[in-house]
Amino acid sequence: MARFEPAREGRKNDTADFQPRTHHDRGLHDGMNTILHAVCTSEAYTSQGGVIYLLYTEVFSADSKTRHFNRAVGRIRGDARALELLGSGHKIRAFGEPTSSKWARARPIASTLRKDRTGAEHLLMHFNVEGSERAGVVNLHMIKRPDQAEFKYKYLTLNVKGQSVLYLENADAEKAKAKPGLSLFGARWR
Numbered sequence: 001m002a003r004f005e006p007a008r009e010g011r012k013n014d015t016a017d018f019q020p021r022t023h024h025d026r027g028l029h030d031g032m033n034t035i036l037h038a039v040c041t042s043e044a045y046t047s048q049g050g051v052i053y054l055l056y057t058e059v060f061s062a063d064s065k066t067r068h069f070n071r072a073v074g075r076i077r078g079d080a081r082a083l084e085l086l087g088s089g090h091k092i093r094a095f096g097e098p099t100s101s102k103w104a105r106a107r108p109i110a111s112t113l114r115k116d117r118t119g120a121e122h123l124l125m126h127f128n129v130e131g132s133e134r135a136g137v138v139n140l141h142m143i144k145r146p147d148q149a150e151f152k153y154k155y156l157t158l159n160v161k162g163q164s165v166l167y168l169e170n171a172d173a174e175k176a177k178a179k180p181g182l183s184l185f186g187a188r189w190r
Contacts, residue, residue: 065111068123069094072140072156076129079168085160086131093130094138119146129158136160 073094076082086092096107110126125140137159142151153169160166167173 065109065113065123065125068140068142068151069109069111069125069127072125072127072138073129075156075168076138076158081166082158082168083131085134085158085163085166086129086136087133088131091132094127095130096127120144121151123151134160134163 073092076086076094077092083092096109098107112122112124114122114124116122121144123140123142123144125138125142127138129136129138139155139157139159141154141156143154144151152171154171155167156169158166158168
């Protein structure tokens, strides 16, 4: 067992003053230091791995919300109809919802990722855009079916106050155009 000397005047009796007296005490002291070092090192690697995983899934992954947000903003900046509504493409800013904190710079983007009963994943996103002339709200709905590798647009809309809704993507309207048929009393006959 380790032996501690009694405290002398003006000295504290703590483990920093510990001097191993036997070979067994030295081994015990070294073993404790090794275990402590191993625990600290493993916690550091675990936290680094967690940060790397979080960065990959939130920013760099093909399914990340950040990537879909950037693609949608690119589509708006590249669409002539959107530029006509908002103004110059270089001056279009996209941002999330305002926060209650006046110091917060980052505005969170409202988004939801959910799975329906068929196993398809639905990504719903809502964010604001502001051009040199007007501001608007963008709504995005993407679907990734179980047999698909990537999300596909269901719709991408731009709502500018006082203007009609601009559909940059509308999968439902494209399906309706692709399926010609006879319509009688509101029912579609093929």
